[in-house]
Amino acid sequence: xxxxxxxxxxxxxxxxxxxxxxxxxxxxxxxxxxxxxxxxxxxxxxxxxxxxxxxxxxxxxxxxxxxxxxxxxxxxxxxxxxxxxxxxxxxxxxxxxxxxxxxxxxxxxxxxxxxxxxxxxxxxxxxxxxxxxxxxxxxxxxxxxxxxxxxxxxxxxxxxxxxxxxxxxxxxxxxx
Ligand SMILES: [Zn+2]
Numbered sequence: 001x002x003x004x005x006x007x008x009x010x011x012x013x014x015x016x017x018x019x020x021x022x023x024x025x026x027x028x029x030x031x032x033x034x035x036x037x038x039x040x041x042x043x044x045x046x047x048x049x050x051x052x053x054x055x056x057x058x059x060x061x062x063x064x065x066x067x068x069x070x071x072x073x074x075x076x077x078x079x080x081x082x083x084x085x086x087x088x089x090x091x092x093x094x095x096x097x098x099x100x101x102x103x104x105x106x107x108x109x110x111x112x113x114x115x116x117x118x119x120x121x122x123x124x125x126x127x128x129x130x131x132x133x134x135x136x137x138x139x140x141x142x143x144x145x146x147x148x149x150x151x152x153x154x155x156x157x158x159x160x161x162x163x164x165x166x167x168x169x170x171x172x173x174x175x176x
Pocket of ligand 1: 072073074075076077136137141142143
């Protein structure tokens with residue numbers, strides 16, 4: 001795995017005073033390099049983060065805005081998508097309590113002695129979630145050469161199926 005130094009996404013929380021703190025982050029292409037199986041190849045994102053520290057928890061809210069580069073489902077070419085969304089994370093100090101009602105919100109449990117809050121996974125998860133299920137170019141923007149190749153492949157596999165099916169067709173006629 002490629003080691004990328006994304007230390008800027010780790011916030012020191014030990015000496016942080018109670019109350020609200022504001023941060024700005026930029027996410028570029030290198031952020032995704034440490035996730036080998038990522039469906040995102042690049043990004044140009046701004047994150048405005050509010051971190052509300054209390055005695056037993058930290059409430060994190062982020063506004064994500066910008067573009068990500070992923071793959072077009074139809075022509076497999078690069079596809080740039082605009083994203084703009086809000087996400088929140090509740091960081092609780094203490095041990096994981098499975099009995100606790102979480103109520104749909106993302107909760108991260110941190111040991112009270114922990115001095116840093118690593119936001120990388122939170123950022124990554126929510127950026128991936130923000131991608132639409134169908135990722136395709138507008139019809140005319142797909143790579144025409146690739147589309148042509150895909151079409152001929154589709155024809156070939158259809159022919160194969162036909163050949164495979166023919167013995168059964170013969171059987172069927174025999175039985176009739
Ligand atoms: Zn396309």
